[in-house]
Amino acid sequence: MRFLLINHVQNAHQSLKNSRIRSALTMLGIAIGVASVTTILALSGGASKIVSDQVNSLGGNIAVIRPGVTDQSMININSQIQPNHNYATSTLTENDILSIKDTPHIQAVAPIMVLSGSIKADSMAPIGSSIVASTPQLADISDLKLSQGQFLDDSVNQNTAVIGTQLSINVFGTELSLGKTITIRGQSFVIIGVLKTTNNPINYNSIDFDNAVIINFAYGKTLNQKVTQIQQINIKADSITNLSQIIIDINKSLLKNHAGEKDFSVLTGDQIAQPTSQLFYAIAGAMTTIAAVSLVVGGIGIMNIMLVTVAERTREIGIRKALGASNSDIMSQFLIESLSLSIGGGVIGYIIGYLLAFGTSTFLTFDPIINWQIAVVAIIISAVMGTLFGLYPAIRAARKDPIESLHQYD
Amino acid sequence: MSETKIPPVIRLKDLKKRFGIGDAENFALNGIDLTIKKGEFVAIMGPSGCGKTTLLNILGLLDQSIDGDYELDGQPVVSISKRRQARIRSRQIGFIFQNFNLVSRLNVIENVALPLIYKGITRTKRLIIASDILRNFHLNEREYYMPHQLSGGQIQRVAIARALVNEPSIILADEPTGNLDSRSSHVIMEELSDLHKRGNTIIMVTHNPRLTTYASRVITMTDGKIETDTKTTILKRKTSKAKHSPNPRHHNKRASKSRGNKK
Structure with missing residues (x-):
């Protein structure tokens, strides 16, 4: 079974290589989505890291007293976009x-x-x-x-x-x-x-x-x-x-x-950094939603291309079945192909995302954060997309009747 | 009589294949009784649309929606799971198609190595085995050609090489020489009869009566039924029974009885 997996990967690699432009365009959808997610995470991570680093570098024995009760909810975001200098009267x-x-x-x-x-x-x-x-x-x-x-x-x-x-x-x-x-x-x-x-x-x-x-x-x-x-x-x-x-x-x-x-609040440690990082998390959340839309569109692109691929290779499916491939063999063949499309797109997107993040950071006062979590998020997102949108075409391929498939012309 | 002690490779009893439903119901196979023993070279003849290819697909476990009994190596096919059927196709059955059916995006050696994938053999080993078998077919210089770069005879030799790469015990050939000139046909048929001599069971569908000379047994079909069978006809002549419309059940009974004894 292990060899079979390696073979599916080799096979996917080859079939994607055979239709380079098509694969590249399909990957693009996922790549854009993953790139925006990566950029957002890297930049917002970098921004909130600055504040918490400051608090830590000051020795952690700092407390801040602010007027009013600090609202921890996200609704308060708007008032925090402007620096809070303009209180009517302080308590x-x-x-x-x-x-x-x-x-x-x-x-x-x-x-x-x-x-x-x-x-x-x-x-x-x-x-x-x-x-x-x-x-x-x-x-x-x-x-x-x-x-x-x-x-x-x-x-x-x-x-x-x-x-x-x-x-x-x-x-x-x-x-x-x-x-x-x-x-x-x-x-x-x-x-x-x-x-x-x-x-x-x-x-x-x-x-x-x-x-x-x-x-x-x-x-x-x-x-x-x-x-x-x-x-x-x-x-x-x-x-x-x-x-x-x-x-x-x-x-x-x-x-x-x-x-x-x-009517006052005493804040320490991470609480001090919270209004700032909350703001960034909120922006990040909003941007991630936008990224999610582009990911779904990219995923549909993968499904579309996989359906075309399955239709094109109906005869090959018939041949493979006649030569001893079981339904699950066929299914994993196509699933791995869609996975390699989406993960390929994810890797490209991750790289583009960091290029974007570093490009943007030249206009900002902080550097994007580089950590393994973002890489894992990028890979997981693309893998989930590949599985989710590759499953239906793969099942369709696996269920094809071998005799009918063999009658289809190339 | 020692050969009857082993269960027959293929045993069909009142096999029917129905297409359509209701008024449009139509039997492609309408009650086939057939027993094929190990090492036989059976040629199936008959006009177009008599159900030869359907029969071959059923024998090769590609078509499962059948009525009647089909026992492969003494085991009823209905009781075999789909996964195991795929395994049997992979290890015991070799297909040679009329229209070759090579995968056009793979080169010759990869096409030949294709069945080995599903046996779980590593890529390097697969290519070695495929290369070995291609040498037998004098195609080792064409290993990295794409199928469309080969002549018809070469393509069919590749297809046969692919069918044999798993060393199957049963070879199902659907008009293996259908698209070839007589010289290429002769080469292909020599290969098949060579395989037969090495003890493989070969079932071949053909239009060409001349090719039946290579076979050890010839069956003719019309309208989904077996019309003549050289083997049972000979048996019948021996038992001096009716001239036409052979009854293979007679033979089957003997086979099943001997199998029962063995058990």
Whole structure:
């Protein structure tokens, strides 16, 4: 039986070789479907990997407090497509920051307040640049490094700012902007530091630090008509083991501050990355549906071609049966032929998919992910397609009457 | 009488093959009684449409919807599963078709090796065996030709080589020389009678009365019935019974009786 299988494979190879163009066109349908699946999986995998890598690289002792209860369902996707800077009012208050600071085992606290407003120097900053008001500890928690100068600290003047590399280039035309003056919401700030390029616009702060200017938290509040508008509070525990205790403590004290109203959420680890990866999974899901349609069309193409092949080879089927082939021999012969079509298409699609993914990623800030799961998914999809759509033609071939088949002319 | 102790290779009893239903009912075979023993060379003659090819297809287990009894090697065919029937076709029966029936997309050696696939022989071994048998037919220089590149006589020799590659005990030939000139026919018939001499059972359907000289037994058929049978006629003459319309049942009884004794 093992030899028979090898023979069927050889036979399929030969018959596909005999009709090269036809086989290639048939494979194309499956190839397109598998290619889109591969591209989607590689890119979305790469995107969500970035965020979780960030969280991991920060040591895993980071927690994030966000206003409102984070909705884990997919319905919330639309609001997450825009970075969540535009909350009407945040439920987090300065009082909360103080309570958090009092919690034991806290190493650093950094509230983040994203302001809207104009940034101007030699030229206007493009839309998408952010004004971030935070405390000096942000550098520690979010692992921000400087290429020049220093980060904000308690000793520097209020009207000083740290600028991201890209924003510096955008407004000053150079990344060497130390000591220059920038106008934010009409107020002048002196640049005391330039951030190193981070090159990851997708992160748990929802801020592209390359394109942001960071100012003092207190002064940011002054700029914002003395209203605090906290988008997020980042905290860092002194060790991972204490993190869970901290979360319990913070939940308790914040609940007290908010008069028992649970209008905030404390997130750790993968939860932080979730909104971002959820978004990508949703997009991936939608794209996969489209890919599934092209796969079904490709599968129908295979079935069509296999039916034609069976009709063309009716006489051969008759001969083979007369020479001792059983029904299952004939069936597996044609099934393996359709399988080799679909798996061939799958392999081609997998390669095209990665070419596409790498091509696209040159326009994106992250690389596609390469792992065995995607390869397995591609092979399984194509094998299932080949079996599903090859079964009917194969059964038809197997059921042909040998005598009638022998009477058919070539 | 020792030959009767082994069960006959083929035993047909009141075999009928019906086509159509109701008013359109039509018997292609209408009550055939026939016993063929191992090593016989039977030529079946008769006009077109008398059921020769149908009979051959039934003997070769290609046609299963029959009425009546068919015992192959003493075993009723109805009791054999389809899978085992395919196995019998693969190992015991060799087909030679009138219109050759080579697979046009395979070359000569692959065509000859085709039956070996279903015996589960590896590709290399298959090609060696096929090459050996092609040498016997002086076709070893044509191994990699495609069927359409060969002459009619060569194609039929390939077809015979293919029928013999499994070393079958029964060879069913449907007008093996039907499309050939007399010289090629002669070559083919020499091959067949050679096979017969080596102890194979050969059943051949033919139109050509001259070819019956190679056979050890000649059966003529009309309208789905056996009209004459040289063997039973001789027997009948010996037993001085009626001249025409042979009754093979007489012979069958003897065969079954002796088989019963053996058991």
